[in-house]
Amino acid sequence: MAKTGASTKLPRSKGTDMATFYEAKECARKVKYLVLQGQNRRIVDEFMTILERREEFEQHGVPIPNKIVMYGPPGTGKTLTAFYVAASLELPLIVVRLDSLIHSHLGETGSNIRKIFDYARAVPCVLFLDEFDAVARTRESGDEVKEMARAVNTLLQCLDEFGESSLFMAATNLETELDPAIWRRFDTRMTYDLPAASEREHYIRLLIGDFDCEASVEQESCRLLDGCSFADIEQIVLKAKRKAIIERQPLCGSHIRLSHEEYAPVPISIMSHS
Ligand SMILES: Nc1ncnc2c1ncn2[C@@H]1O[C@H](COP(=O)(O)OP(=O)(O)OP(=O)(O)O)[C@@H](O)[C@H]1O
Ligand SMILES: [Mg+2]
Known part of the structure; x- marks a missing residue:
């Protein structure tokens, strides 16, 4: 069952944790099978190899990839991939709870986003943001609320300052609604589809x-x-x-x-x- 991390406390908002903490072992238990489609298997395998041989990449001055965006229809394995990656890397998975992140008070959503990213910098983990489109909706869309536009800016900054100790994974069903500036921040993109x-x-x-x-x-x-x-x-x-x-x-x-x-x-x- 989900529990709070022992070393650094998960940030809270509205009286509840803004994320759920899963130990690597719990993640492994959740992934009985994962069928990765097309190039996703190769992308994930390559990702693991790079992280296992981190020093070689550092010696060559080639940055380590650690920001993955997954998009595709419901029920195709995006969330499951986040559990799989955390289990394979033996890192805890931090699943962000969007409902507790988004706040009506001015600047509060951005400040919550920052708290979550600060946590992921302090505790090596896989930070997973599901329904990513809810935060990352394009700033150009007409009905955009200013608070969300500010939150997107904070998210951009957090992604830039993320560092290399943790991994950021995001999932969405609606890739067209994502801000292009956000897309650019990801070094790895995985597309999911209904199974062939x-x-x-x-x-x-x-x-x-x-x-x-x-x-x-x-x-x-x-x-x-x-x-x-x-x-x-x-x-x-x-x-x-x-x-x-x-x-x-x-x-x-x-x-x-x-x-x-x-x-x-x-x-x-x-x-x-x-
Ligand atoms: N590629 C897959 N391989 C094996 N099992 C899968 C796969 N995709 C989905 N499943 C099964 O369906 C369940 C739900 O999948 P998952 O939560 O990963 O979907 P999702 O792509 O994140 O969907 P949503 O967009 O609704 O969040 C999984 O727990 C698993 O049992
Ligand atoms: Mg999901």
């Missing part, structure tokens, strides 16, 4: 594991679950397994079909317009 057929198949196989199933079930699920996110697929396969257990039968195509109908995943195109 081969990724679905791989993921479904992992989810089924050694559960007793009919031979055709993997391929049938893969076809049926086209257009679903990884998170949807996980829920549907779990539902189907429950049905199989209730019936004391091997998992079969009809369990998957029924679960898909019941779960009725929301198409991403509808979600993004809501």
